[in-house]
Amino acid sequence: MSNNVIVERERGLGELERRIAELREASAAQPLDMSTEVAALEGRYRQLLAELFGTLSPWEKVHMARHPARPTSLDYIARFDRFDELHGDRHFRDDPSIIGGFALLRGRSVIVIGQQRGRDTKENLKRNFGMPAPEGYRKATRLARLGARLGLPIVTFVDTKGADPGITSEEHAQSEAIATALVAFTTAPVPIVATIAGEGGSGGALAIAIADRVLMLEHSTYSVASPEGCAAILWSDAGKAEEAAARLKLTADDLHRFGIVDEIVPEPLGGAHRDATAVVNATLDRIDAALSGLTALPAARLLEDRYQKYRRIGQWQAEAQEEIERVH
Amino acid sequence: MSNNVIVERERGLGELERRIAELREASAAQPLDMSTEVAALEGRYRQLLAELFGTLSPWEKVHMARHPARPTSLDYIARFDRFDELHGDRHFRDDPSIIGGFALLRGRSVIVIGQQRGRDTKENLKRNFGMPAPEGYRKATRLARLGARLGLPIVTFVDTKGADPGITSEEHAQSEAIATALVAFTTAPVPIVATIAGEGGSGGALAIAIADRVLMLEHSTYSVASPEGCAAILWSDAGKAEEAAARLKLTADDLHRFGIVDEIVPEPLGGAHRDATAVVNATLDRIDAALSGLTALPAARLLEDRYQKYRRIGQWQAEAQEEIERVH
Amino acid sequence: MPKRDSSLWTKCPKCGEVLYRRDLAANLDVCSRCGHHFRMHAYDRIAMLADGDFTEIGDEIAPGDPLGWTDKKTYSAKLASDREQSGLNESVVCGFATIGGFAVALAVMDFHFRGGTMGRVTGERITLLLEEARRRKVPCTIFAASGGARMEEGMLALMQMAKTTAAVTRFMDDGNALIVVLTDPTTGGVAASFAFQADVIVAESRAMIGFAGRRVIEQTIRQRLPDQFQTAEFLLEKGAIDMVVDRHNLKPTLIRLLQYVCHATPSFVTLSAPQSGAVEGLSKGDHAAT
Amino acid sequence: MPKRDSSLWTKCPKCGEVLYRRDLAANLDVCSRCGHHFRMHAYDRIAMLADGDFTEIGDEIAPGDPLGWTDKKTYSAKLASDREQSGLNESVVCGFATIGGFAVALAVMDFHFRGGTMGRVTGERITLLLEEARRRKVPCTIFAASGGARMEEGMLALMQMAKTTAAVTRFMDDGNALIVVLTDPTTGGVAASFAFQADVIVAESRAMIGFAGRRVIEQTIRQRLPDQFQTAEFLLEKGAIDMVVDRHNLKPTLIRLLQYVCHATPSFVTLSAPQSGAVEGLSKGDHAAT
Numbered sequence A, B: 001m002s003n004n005v006i007v008e009r010e011r012g013l014g015e016l017e018r019r020i021a022e023l024r025e026a027s028a029a030q031p032l033d034m035s036t037e038v039a040a041l042e043g044r045y046r047q048l049l050a051e052l053f054g055t056l057s058p059w060e061k062v063h064m065a066r067h068p069a070r071p072t073s074l075d076y077i078a079r080f081d082r083f084d085e086l087h088g089d090r091h092f093r094d095d096p097s098i099i100g101g102f103a104l105l106r107g108r109s110v111i112v113i114g115q116q117r118g119r120d121t122k123e124n125l126k127r128n129f130g131m132p133a134p135e136g137y138r139k140a141t142r143l144a145r146l147g148a149r150l151g152l153p154i155v156t157f158v159d160t161k162g163a164d165p166g167i168t169s170e171e172h173a174q175s176e177a178i179a180t181a182l183v184a185f186t187t188a189p190v191p192i193v194a195t196i197a198g199e200g201g202s203g204g205a206l207a208i209a210i211a212d213r214v215l216m217l218e219h220s221t222y223s224v225a226s227p228e229g230c231a232a233i234l235w236s237d238a239g240k241a242e243e244a245a246a247r248l249k250l251t252a253d254d255l256h257r258f259g260i261v262d263e264i265v266p267e268p269l270g271g272a273h274r275d276a277t278a279v280v281n282a283t284l285d286r287i288d289a290a291l292s293g294l295t296a297l298p299a300a301r302l303l304e305d306r307y308q309k310y311r312r313i314g315q316w317q318a319e320a321q322e323e324i325e326r327v328h
Numbered sequence C, D: 001m002p003k004r005d006s007s008l009w010t011k012c013p014k015c016g017e018v019l020y021r022r023d024l025a026a027n028l029d030v031c032s033r034c035g036h037h038f039r040m041h042a043y044d045r046i047a048m049l050a051d052g053d054f055t056e057i058g059d060e061i062a063p064g065d066p067l068g069w070t071d072k073k074t075y076s077a078k079l080a081s082d083r084e085q086s087g088l089n090e091s092v093v094c095g096f097a098t099i100g101g102f103a104v105a106l107a108v109m110d111f112h113f114r115g116g117t118m119g120r121v122t123g124e125r126i127t128l129l130l131e132e133a134r135r136r137k138v139p140c141t142i143f144a145a146s147g148g149a150r151m152e153e154g155m156l157a158l159m160q161m162a163k164t165t166a167a168v169t170r171f172m173d174d175g176n177a178l179i180v181v182l183t184d185p186t187t188g189g190v191a192a193s194f195a196f197q198a199d200v201i202v203a204e205s206r207a208m209i210g211f212a213g214r215r216v217i218e219q220t221i222r223q224r225l226p227d228q229f230q231t232a233e234f235l236l237e238k239g240a241i242d243m244v245v246d247r248h249n250l251k252p253t254l255i256r257l258l259q260y261v262c263h264a265t266p267s268f269v270t271l272s273a274p275q276s277g278a279v280e281g282l283s284k285g286d287h288a289a290t
């Protein structure tokens, strides 16, 4: 049994899919017309799909964002025209939980950086479940500075539970690594487009998500802390994660309303992994469109706009305050 | 027996010093006038001093530069008006073989950085015999950038056999650490004055010695490789170090002639440690004077002059070539 | 001044010594027996540091409830209770003062308000301070103390890392100096933003400093961490911070650092600051009287 | 072209295979049995890389004998003998070429001349190349191969680290790209200057790369180092370099990197470069024909 509620639901659907496929096959092989039965099953299937995934609660989105089949950063990067990975922090280690390098996107040279979780257990061990160590953030910083130096736009994909909370990471100054990455992304005089592709967990996510334009997949989450972490911190009870998920306002809609996310990329019913190619391509189209707009701006304007964008978030103004409160 | 030829010679002198002191004491305690004997011994002492140290061969200077009592970076820094040490590379470790921080020199705020060997065995173990690891160079880079950012002049003291040649240092990218330090010192838009205080060993010394003005103590050495290393590399025989020392042109005079050193700080007969206070103060006076001249220049001029200074060294020009060869 | 626990006696959490509150305050909230540094209240800290007046800014900005948060209590009720107990209306106090004669922008976080967590208003006040310090061309000193970003403000709290970073970079790009003092505890989103973006990072003795909290790490690795882990002294050894300073030496140290970054010549110091001699001779308790 | 050892056969130092020289050259000096990368001669390397013409600069500058060095032989005699055997008059060949249609400044070091050590002229040529590349606003690619700074030129050799660093920083500050390829071996003063100052650091498979030489480290620690230590693959794992590339993939990789740093749009590539398709389809031996 999976502990992912979405995967659990898909189990029954998979059974139905198999039955439809069998019936179709049987129908093709036999003279008997079974199209009515097939149609009925298909109708039932669509109905179930809508019931199961038509509306997702924040907690369900948390699980959707963590779905093992959800497109990862490398799945996006694979659909760039080309990618040449650059490795290492130049000091200590190459952290596989952050990947990055040069890429061509719709013919445009860019620096691409993404958090990378594993797509199976073995890869997850290698990639530390997508939780970067300081060396990963230092690699990201180095690559962001490379883009800044050479005038290449920066494209990032966020998909992490958070920064690695291990002993070595603390010993290697995780705080400093993230703080310095924030500076690198804040000051790079080139267009930056970030996409919250999966789970956007805390400062470890934000470290590569400061951008001129932030896209977010419809069922991704982006949160000040994981729901489990939030529940543990506030109520000393990680079991209350579902309640925390509901309170944290971690969905794309919430964050779009707060002005933290600029654009929501729709997903098919049942999540991005049900039509990964289409979702990935649509996302890349939107990244490309955003870059086209941003590259038209002079660097000074870009930096000023970026400053004001982050300056505004949570800024205290009577009107803004009222407006935010009106929402509730 | 010390393996330092200068220390060996001083042993006999020390004996003589003790005898003179005893005789003086005896003379004071007794009615007998022994001033003639004292004067004779003192004459002999001065004569010996001149014989032993009047002219030093390159090999003797190598040993003088390594003399355990020779003033170290901290001995210079102790005579600044004030020093507040700053620690660490912000990533991994605080390397005690490079020390640095804020200091006031003759009332001027500066960043000071120096290689620090131990003054006894215990301290030498802690300070890795003054051979910096990558973390040491990264600390130096960070401090040089701090000076650059805040507009504080940079004062450095060179005293190292060379960069640490250990496994961990290679694993932590010693080459990158030195290469990046070179960039930091080359580009800092503030006055830099470097002093070759003891042994200036190879790239590990140069890493903190790119400067607008380079001072060198009369009996310090500054070399492309240690004489032992040079002999081992060229002749697979470290025993030929003395010969290598003679060939390498590693003395202050040689380097002044080549334009690598701008100014030679004289030492008393027998070496800096025989009157450390005076030598240190004289050095600080010269550093102060150099800074006074350099701080008058606008940053662009400073950087252009620095560029041309290093651009010229070893530049191929018929005249320069001839001139250099005429020397021999 | 804030209304606070007014009992006469308090117990040192480290050594168990029962301390007379007035003595403790006179000793800068340091246990006279074991040297334990109590977590200071922001205004006590300011009194200890500032030469005289402190001009607060941003104090009129108070936190709302952007997420409409309720658990056992509403967020508004939690804020009200923290206000009551700490005398503060947010986790940071910002303003301008002189320290040793040097004009500085000063931000002091306070663990007694929501565990020093960073909410929208925390970030906003620090940003306003940095913007004003940039206009005035004065150095900025921030005393960090924080459990991280504040849960009850969700992503709006997390984004304060981005906002303060933006303000820090503009401030520093103009050549202004940022000195941060890490106090117990400094973790999470505060550690991973302005705290580790400073020119000089000082830590108060024995302060706990890290990105992940101790409990989180212990749960992850399923073993107990050594006591020394994540202390200021540990970080110094690991090269993460510039120096560890005992609270009694903090003001003199800060003044010396300000002298360096302000390029103060001795004449300037003699003319306008309370002199290096006075600074170095400063004895315990002197500050508390300020 | 240089006069060199003209025997028909050579033995692979790694696997012992006896190789026919012409086959070896056609295979880019890579052993067909074990994949051992022989140390290439500079002009062979250039022929492998350049689309066509290579315009050399700085070749008129030849090393003198600034220190008047003599040991078993005079330095001048050593230089003459190296000239004879390598066909080069210094350890680096510099010039301009196009690679995949991209105009680049190209410096290739050669271990066969004084062990690739950096003397005054080595530094001077690289500096001239960077200065001219900066004027032309073209990227620079340096193939490093070096035993470090050259003993026989003493401190004048060491100062080439400073000189080339100055040239690199000016070149890069203008936004020009520096791509360095580390080949076997890259150590000492070359590793610790321009080699590790590049935007992109590529290493050829199995190349030995380090600051200190293997022997020096073994003498210091008094134990044998593992074979893997200081190899390109080891450095990749340690995060020091960007990628390890087999010699046969080097030209296509370089072209791709040049496309990125030149912001080449597909139309540009189609118009003026020998197309990405051709590049990726490039087969072994194609280069040797250049």
Ligand SMILES: [Zn+2]
Pocket (backbone or CB within 6 Å): C012, C013, C014, C015, C016, C017, C031, C032, C033, C034, C035, C036
């Ligand atoms: Zn106590």
Ligand SMILES: [Zn+2]
Pocket (backbone or CB within 6 Å): D012, D013, D014, D015, D016, D017, D031, D032, D033, D034, D035, D036
């Ligand atoms: Zn072979």
